[in-house]
Amino acid sequence: MKNLFLVLLLFVISSVGHTQNNDFPAGTKPASTNILGAEYPRVDSLGQVYFRIEAPEATSISVSLGNVPLTKGDDGVWTGVTKPQDPGFHYYTLKINGVDVADPYTETFFGASRIMSGMEIPEAGVDFYDIKNVPHGQVRSVYYWSKSFNEPRHAYVYTPPGYDKDLDKKYPVLYLQHGMGEDRRAWPNQGRTNFILDNLIAEGKAKPMIIVMEDGGIARAFNTPIRDKSGKILPKPERQGPGRRGGPGQGPNFWDEFTETIITDLIPTIDKQFRTLSDRENRAIAGLSLGGTQTYQISQANLDKFASIGVFSAPFGFPGVESGYNGLLAKPDEFNKQVKLFYVSMGSKEGPRSGRAIHETLDNAGINNVYYEAPGTAHEFQTWRKSLYGFAQLLFQKK
Structure with missing residues (x-):
């Protein structure tokens, strides 16, 4: 039974995907912490984060960033948006069917004694930690x-x-x-x-x-x-x-x-x-x-x-x-x-x-x-x- 659960869980996780289309929420951009080419998660000017995850086999998905439960559509796509987040870097995980996993479309970082997804929320007027056209060490x-x-x-x-x-x-x-x-x-x-x-x-x-x-x-x-x-x-x-x-x-x-x-x-x-x-x-x-x-x-x-x-x-x-x-x-x-x-x-x-x-x-x-x-x-x-x-x-x- 335990092995069957793991097989089903891996199937759910492997089916996680982000629908790539042009119907994006107005005023949002892909997070800078996304992997190359991923359109979601997206961040707006208020620091709200928009999630869109295709996982038709999942029965529940939530995001630890703001403790937001996602809602499943008839097409098997889960969506949700957080409240405005403080500027800067934040760790987060997805909870799929009760199991914490890293978001496969976000870069991962070591924190809280484990590998976690990371979310960067821009701060208006703050760029001292950005990559600029200067000599680099x-x-x-x-x-x-x-x-x-x-x-x-x-x-x-x-x-x-x-x-x-x-x-x-x-x-x-x-x-x-x-x-x-x-x-x-x-x-x-x-x-x-x-x-x-x-x-x-x-x-x-x-x-x-x-x-x-x-x-x-x-x-x-x-x-x-x-x-x-x-x-x-x-x-x-x-x-x-x-x-x-x-x-x-x-x-x-x-x-x-x-x-x-x-x-x-x-x-x-x-x-x-x-x-x-x-x-x-x-x-x-x-x-x-x-x-x-x-x-x-x-x-x-x-x-x-x-x-x-x-x-x-x-x-x-x-x-x-x-x-x-x-x-x-x-x-x-x-x-x-x-x-x-x-x-x-x-x-x-x-x-x-x-x-x-x-x-x-x-x-x-x-x-x-x-x-x-x-x-x-x-x-x-x-x-x-x-x-x-x-x-x-x-x-x-x-x-």
């Missing part, structure tokens, strides 16, 4: 060996335009971390990191830099194993919520092991394989959401390695003024001398703990910081694209 795939945990590792490394021309020139480096349920692909794919930097560099708004995007060990969320240095998997602790450790004897957080990997393995590899300025003044670290929590954790344990820090929408992990950064936050003059840039951001639709409350705490303690609040966005990549856009312009500048 490269996103390079770099494999290396982690001695810390005796395993292969993989990173994506952005090198700026002209990197391969002047072989004597060295560059500062930003280590940029993704969020929960994502991996090293998130920033170059969903975040459009390379295009943001290409455009900023072309406009003279940011210094050319190398950006390293690695897997912070949080892609599989709570299922990620915790290992010791020999590679042995440790007992899984009971979770007490992000940013908090388990009780006595329950072990560390599942994302802690990346701290050693980045310091012991990743930074030496990047400094060896790329032409970097390897002093702390020319090295920065930033991250979004749980990657921002990792940024707090890694930077305060290794302030001798990073002089610039960016935390985007991280409601957990702020160490507090009394003891943070080995007591330096309680000594603002000393902290301000050591840290060139402390950048905190969030979307205006997020709770204050994601950034605003932290910024106010830092201000009250006399800690120099730059705060940015993206208008009208939530815990999503439109917030983090804008955060990177602002952060990158301030990085590695002379005071």
Whole structure:
């Protein structure tokens, strides 16, 4: 019976198609995240998304984007339209006969610890992450060996335009971390990191830099194993919520092991394989959401390695003024001398703990910081694209 269900499900999914005709809803365009040649989904000027799926054998179809049930016509075509969506990038799935699947006519992305469809909603007047007619850098795939945990590792490394021309020139480096349920692909794919930097560099708004995007060990969320240095998997602790450790004897957080990997393995590899300025003044670290929590954790344990820090929408992990950064936050003059840039951001639709409350705490303690609040966005990549856009312009500048 189970095998029969799978056969029927595959038949339903294989029959999914988008009717290609010219009878399109007025004022709509194919989403930029569609695969080549697909006319649906379509987006209008209000940010509403129109779906049209041919699946005569299906008994129910809904779209997670806006939780919209589709309606089946007599011709076996399912249609529906969402309410206006916030501008930017959104994950979504189709639920066909109760099973979540990716939309076969949309590009897929790794998020929420699985492959999902992606939807891009344009924002009027915003083009800083678009592909423009400017010199482009490269996103390079770099494999290396982690001695810390005796395993292969993989990173994506952005090198700026002209990197391969002047072989004597060295560059500062930003280590940029993704969020929960994502991996090293998130920033170059969903975040459009390379295009943001290409455009900023072309406009003279940011210094050319190398950006390293690695897997912070949080892609599989709570299922990620915790290992010791020999590679042995440790007992899984009971979770007490992000940013908090388990009780006595329950072990560390599942994302802690990346701290050693980045310091012991990743930074030496990047400094060896790329032409970097390897002093702390020319090295920065930033991250979004749980990657921002990792940024707090890694930077305060290794302030001798990073002089610039960016935390985007991280409601957990702020160490507090009394003891943070080995007591330096309680000594603002000393902290301000050591840290060139402390950048905190969030979307205006997020709770204050994601950034605003932290910024106010830092201000009250006399800690120099730059705060940015993206208008009208939530815990999503439109917030983090804008955060990177602002952060990158301030990085590695002379005071």
